[in-house]
Amino acid sequence: MILKEIIELLDGDILAGKEHLDKQLDKSGASDLMSDILAGLSENCVLLTGLTSVQTIRTAIIAGVGAIVFVRGKTPSDEIIKIAEQNGIPLISTPFSMFVSCGRLHARGITGLDGSR
């Protein structure tokens, strides 16, 4: 699935990384624990999280995360959005909960970080 389709599926707003709308993303991980993302096969994944701290963005840059989706309508500060923009990390905000966001992506064929369904 490409980023644009993920945004539509999650009724999301894009906060950073508009130039990446055609990026292909096929796996996802949902966590508020950045340690899990750093320890997992998170390269080019969609990270679903409720954590809007600057360390979410740094984790994504370090681990090579493909896009971050903030659930329950959360949005990080402008300063944090700027860091994501500078580092080419797309940021999406969805009104859906973590659970519903996961369900919507899973139903459309997105796998877990290890490729499991």
Place this chain on the structure above:
Amino acid sequence: MAVLKKEFHIHKNDFFRAGEASISIKNLLKALGIRPQIIRRVAICGYEGEMNVVMHGGDGKIIVEICPESILLLITDNGSGIPDIPLAMTKGYSTATEKYREMGFGAGMGLPNMKKNADSFAIDSVVGEGTNVRMGFSLTSKKE
């Protein structure tokens, strides 16, 4: 003999900037054309280390040495030190504070994850003096 050596300072309790040094290292390795799988492992180890220093260390530094066949990462701080290293290396063991947990860390995964990602790993620590972590990455390593 290192071909290139760079040193970055890590500031105690500077949670906002933590990770900047590792991102600089990542960009440096990228510019040098190092394989992405190796860059990712170096960056993860550097970042976990930086977060540890910010949290438990005093001030510290992260030194990267790029050699013809390997990359060395040395993370050193003058912080509180680790009384029981085997315990600190246990997955799930953590002494992190609430502030650290709010940033998504403190799950007791940092040191084990560093050991997992590096090709060689050594740690020594003196309580009240500080901690040194030394990691090596082979440029020919097939590890993912």
